[in-house]
Amino acid sequence: MITLPNECYHEIFNNLRYNYKNLFSCALVNRQWCKFIIPILWSEPEYYFRDTRIIRICLLTLNAEEQASLIPFNINFPSHPKPLFEYTSYITSVDGNLSEGIKNWFPYNIYSCELGNAVKSSLIAMFLRTCKNLKHFYLDEIICNPIILEYFYNNTTVTSIDFRSKSKSIDGLVNILYKKSTLTSLNFKSIQLGTNGMKILLETLDKNTSLNSLGFGGKWIGTEEGKIRK
Template sequence: MKPLPNECYYIIFKNLRHNYKNLFSCALVNRQWCRIVISILWSKPGHHFKNKKLIKILLLSLNEEEQVQLIPFKITLPNCRKPLFKYANYITSVNDDLSEGVRNWIRYKKGYELEYAIERCLILLFLRICKLKHLSLNGPICDRLILKNLYENTTITSLDIHNNDGGSFKSKATYGLLKILNKKTTLTSLNLRSIQFGSNKLGVEGVKALAFSLYENTTLTSLNIQSNDTNFDLKFYIQSIEILQ
């Protein structure tokens, strides 16, 4: 009998993706099965992003350019032997548990500046080596380089931008997002959470531009906007947006 191709094994093992015990058992059978199972186990880390051991493994994958950005903080990055597999390459979904995982890894160091810097480098890593489908971003780390990589990305279908730590979604990040929306993109789902739309954040012109880009966009099928600014009437600016089908 002819051996099954890897594609068939992948479909079979994917049905066990919620049964970690059996999946791990399959990974011990042979090298072929192990490679396939590892790709499934690491595709959606989910709450495991909170684990500082996972963050340590991910930091081992930073390239020289990404590591250099952390030099000003005088932290010691992991310097142990690299894992057998390039685990980070298999990740297709990044949620906001990443922020908590970074906090757990830096432990005693306080302040958001270091946390944002590490999180930013990890996001750049994911955008560089992963075939992401879903990405959750902490608004304050959305700088020019991340937005540039997002603009060039051709795999992400779902984007979630949030401000869980009380930071601000800068106006330059807004216009970076507009470029992505105006591009013929793969993005079908956009979730903007806890965004401050008041005059001291995005401003009237920023919100108008965002509303117009959303109105003109032809790829989004799901849109969710939540503002934590109770003094700003967002409805006035998005009344022209049709309900996405």
């Protein structure tokens, strides 16, 4: 029997990347196939961030520093062994579904916004630390977390951010726009900055030289033909 080159396996499985059920079944065939498929399955979790099993695996990946910030909340972390794969290293996109997954992971009578934001901050810090090809991120007021900001400054792969902005988060965004030269796309899902905050934002955007695409609530201003598009 002729053995296929690794490139062929990757091409075949990549064509199934959105057929999650069949792709997962293929991952159970043998170790070799599994090594090809796991990176594909984890590259764009999106809606699957709502799955508590995904959140559990992500929590198992937190390091001591990321766990330490959650100590005041007396969270019982999963006691399972460390995952066989470095699953989060394959993630390329983190969106708003992460917040829903965190809510789902906690019993309804325990969850609070403060608790959810604390866990989200630790998970985002972990993603920025472990994801090797992270391209897209969804951020909100937790951008004020100094640990997250430091990871963002050092990250060289993120090129696109969806941002839900409030006045208290403007300083974090301004710092990123000043210091992160790899950021080329910024989309504001909503803006609640007030007059002073908006002035600061516009002044910062005026000085930024790396962005080539800017979106406001679904409307985009891009470099292509200088047009505004939906």
